[in-house]
Amino acid sequence: MHFATRPLPLDCVTVTQHRNMASQKKVFRAEEVKSHKDSKSTWLIIHNQVYDVTKFLDEHPGGEEVLLEQAGGDSTEAFEDVGHSTDARDLMKDYLIGDLHPDDQSSKNYQANTGPLGREQKTR
Numbered sequence: 046m047h048f049a050t051r052p053l054p055l056d057c058v059t060v061t062q063h064r065n066m067a068s069q070k071k072v073f074r075a076e077e078v079k080s081h082k083d084s085k086s087t088w089l090i091i092h093n094q095v096y097d098v099t100k101f102l103d104e105h106p107g108g109e110e111v112l113l114e115q116a117g118g119d120s121t122e123a124f125e126d127v128g129h130s131t132d133a134r135d136l137m138k139d140y141l142i143g144d145l146h147p148d149d150q151s152s153k154n155y156q157a158n159t160g161p162l163g164r165e166q167k168t169r
């Protein structure tokens with residue numbers, strides 16, 4: 046039939062590609078993360094997940110300095126010590142690039158701290 050041979054509209058192709066990218070979860074070794082430790086390429090490990098924050102350096106409300114100090118390593122403790130909001134945690138997803146390899150994962154269990162006095166966790 047005539048319509049069956051029509052190419053897909055461009056938008057459809059783009060949407061499919063995005064979906065494929067999102068479903069391909071990568072696994073990184075700590076050794077590899079270590080080499081992304083400056084403003085040219087800034088990776089962080091937070092809760093055993095790997096984030097590429099290179100493009101976020103300029104936008105981070107806490108400044109780029111603190112991110113660069115942690116770059117290439119595990120910044121879970123620093124991240125939780127600050128007490129990041131739930132908004133900040135939502136934003137993180139934009140920079141997630143994969144998981145840390147199981148052999149390199151930290152077994153420390155950090156409690157998510159969403160701010161002073163746990164203001165966003167209070168239910169009553």
Ligand code: HEM
Pocket residue numbers: 089096098105106107108111112115120123124127128129130131132133134136137140
């Ligand atoms: C992908 C990772 C990160 C994201 C998306 C992120 C996002 C944010 C956001 C949105 C804020 C504003 C306050 C809030 O909403 O909680 C903030 C503040 C801040 N962040 Fe981050 N952050 C990240 C990683 C880190 C790390 C690893 C550190 C390490 C020390 C850090 C230190 C700070 C500091 C010091 C502030 C300022 C707090 C204040 O002035 O009250 N952040 N961050």
